[in-house]
Amino acid sequence: QKEVEQNSGPLSVPEGAIASLNCTYSDRGSQSFFWYRQYSGKSPELIMSIYSNGDKEDGRFTAQLNKASQYVSLLIRDSQPSDSATYLCAVKGLGTSYDKVIFGPGTSLSVIP
Amino acid sequence: GAVVSQHPSRVICKSGTSVKIECRSLDFQATTMFWYRQFPKKSLMLMATSNEGSKATYEQGVEKDKFLINHASLTLSTLTVTSAHPEDSSFYICSASFLGVGGSGQFFGPGTRLTVL
Numbered sequence: 662q663k664e665v666e667q668n669s670g671p672l673s674v675p676e677g678a679i680a681s682l683n684c685t686y687s688d689r690g691s692q693s694f695f696w697y698r699q700y701s702g703k704s705p706e707l708i709m710s711i712y713s714n715g716d717k718e719d720g721r722f723t724a725q726l727n728k729a730s731q732y733v734s735l736l737i738r739d740s741q742p743s744d745s746a747t748y749l750c751a752v753k754g755l756g757t758s759y760d761k762v763i764f765g766p767g768t769s770l771s772v773i774p
Numbered sequence: 775g776a777v778v779s780q781h782p783s784r785v786i787c788k789s790g791t792s793v794k795i796e797c798r799s800l801d802f803q804a805t806t807m808f809w810y811r812q813f814p815k816k817s818l819m820l821m822a823t824s825n826e827g828s829k830a831t832y833e834q835g836v837e838k839d840k841f842l843i844n845h846a847s848l849t850l851s852t853l854t855v856t857s858a859h860p861e862d863s864s865f866y867i868c869s870a871s872f873l874g875v876g877g878s879g880q881f882f883g884p885g886t887r888l889t890v891l
Contacts, residue, residue: 695879704867704882705818749818751879762880766817 665765680737684750693753780883797868803848804870858890
């Protein structure tokens, strides 16, 4: 059973702080990793993708991947109240047909003004 | 980024009727489309995966005769909820993907909120 795990939260951080979201996955053959943001009542929005070990930065977001540890994280710098949402980690592995990805249960983030 | 649309955004129907939801990729050809449902404060639940011109692959526990999926072209997939009942009330979301180097992410439509009375 291929699994993606996240802490459900809620994770609360003060405005301006760094929010750190973590994700682990069970399929060692996984190749592609994604972070989605979902506001309440809305559909998920792709915010980051990462394929190689190391860090990938995009604005205030940094994705970190460690395939040896089967761990992927998302850092949000200078957190804003508008970042309050549920963050979904998603993983795609080798051998999965039709581009199917496995989603984690999501971590709820609350940024306190 | 890639744009996926869904129609309708919200539908209210009587128990026993059928409801069709359309999902379109607007600026790319989607090799695969996915259908999810999501209950309040719960995670996404994949219902089925479909490729253009072939039968959908349903996840375990999803009734294929109740949730009919048609993937007529590389830009359009439809989900029909047949003989809807109140327990089918949920947020239905489609997504689309295309093959690329490293594998692409999925791009989600805005979702359809179904309420069955």
